[in-house]
Structures are given as structure tokens and as C-alpha cells.
Amino acid sequence: MTLQQLAVFLPAAFLLGASPGANNLLAFISATKAGWLRTAQSIAGRLAAWAVLVVLVSAGLDVLLNTSKLAFVALKWVGVAYLLYLAWQFWNADVSAELEAPEVSTLRRREFLTLLGNPKAYLLLTAFLPQFVNDASPLMPQLFMLGAIYLAVEGAAALLWVTAGTLIGAHALTPMRRRIINRTSAGLMGAAAVLLARTEKAA
Numbered sequence: 001m002t003l004q005q006l007a008v009f010l011p012a013a014f015l016l017g018a019s020p021g022a023n024n025l026l027a028f029i030s031a032t033k034a035g036w037l038r039t040a041q042s043i044a045g046r047l048a049a050w051a052v053l054v055v056l057v058s059a060g061l062d063v064l065l066n067t068s069k070l071a072f073v074a075l076k077w078v079g080v081a082y083l084l085y086l087a088w089q090f091w092n093a094d095v096s097a098e099l100e101a102p103e104v105s106t107l108r109r110r111e112f113l114t115l116l117g118n119p120k121a122y123l124l125l126t127a128f129l130p131q132f133v134n135d136a137s138p139l140m141p142q143l144f145m146l147g148a149i150y151l152a153v154e155g156a157a158a159l160l161w162v163t164a165g166t167l168i169g170a171h172a173l174t175p176m177r178r179r180i181i182n183r184t185s186a187g188l189m190g191a192a193a194v195l196l197a198r199t200e201k202a203a
Helices: 003-018 022-058 060-067 069-091 104-116 118-130 139-167 173-198
Strands: none
Touching: 003 118, 003 139, 022 069, 022 104, 022 118, 022 139, 022 173, 069 104, 069 173, 118 139
16 A cells, blocks of 8 residues: 555545444443443454454455345344344333443443444445555455554544543433433434444445
8 A cells, every 4th residue: 555545545444433333322322331441442342343354355255245135134134133132222221220330341242243243334344445455466465454454543433432422421420311311322223223224235
């Protein structure tokens, strides 16, 4: 990758990584309850899922998703089901007493599964990264390098959402306010599930 390509890739990757989405929304919500450090540590789950996707895309998963409607639809509905499950959890969360913040392992698992079940992530990798590939050089090393750079940018962008959630969560949250946050979070997760359900495979 030339310096000129990198100058285009970095800001584009940051805008994609910072855009509202299921994982950034999840990080924001988690930070209101678990604080900055725990939620920041959980971002490792998302980055691990991205790393898995980079490997899978490099191995040809993009070909499967672009040629098999069944594979795409199955992946999409798995993601929808998981987002609805998270929405149900937030809606029914107990706010009658001050609860302990979720463990890092729980938050990390949520981040991992949310990304892995989102076909938009696959479409991003298959449509975005190849634009910066040089046809004269071996493909896989380039994809791995681009993927590694994107992971770093995604992590930095995610921390912005974590910080925003932490600032809101720093204020004293009464049971009523916690219920409002939980119910709002449930609604946003449900909306994300609806948007994901309407995702169509790229032609």
C-alpha cells in the first residue's frame, strides 16, 4: 500500500468504524453500566471477531456469500435472532436494586457474537478492503495487512463510543433512569435487528 492509498484508507476506515451500528451501540450501552475500563477491555471480543472475518474473507467466504443466497440469509437471521435476544434482555433487566456491572467476559462475548452474526460486516470487508488491493501483488498478504490496520482503526473508533457511554453512566442513575436506559436500549437493539433483517445481498 502506497502512502497515497493509506491517506485515503485511514479516514475512510475510521468513518466506517465510528458509524452507528449494532456493536457501537452495544459498547455505548455497556459503558453506561460497566464503566470505561471493563467496556474498553470487552472491545477485544469485537476485534477478535473482525480478525476471524478477515481470515475467512481471505479464504474465500466472500465468494460463498455472493453466490449462495441461502448462506447469506441464514447468517442474516442468526444475527437478527441474537440482536432480538439482547433487546429482550435489556427490556427485562432488573432495576429494583443496584446491580453489579457485567463481567468483562460477558461483555466480550456479546461483542464477539454481535459482530460475527452481522452480515453487514462481511459485506464491508468484501466491498471495502478489496478497493485498496494491488493486483500486481499476492492477495492474501495484502488483505491481512489491510485487515490489521482496520482492526486498529476500529478499536480506536469503538473507544469513542465507550467514552460517550461512560460519561452518561457517570451520573447517578436511579431505578427509573436505569429502566429508561434499558428500555431505550432494547428499542434500539430491536431497531438494529429490523434494519439487519432488511439487509439484502449485494448484487
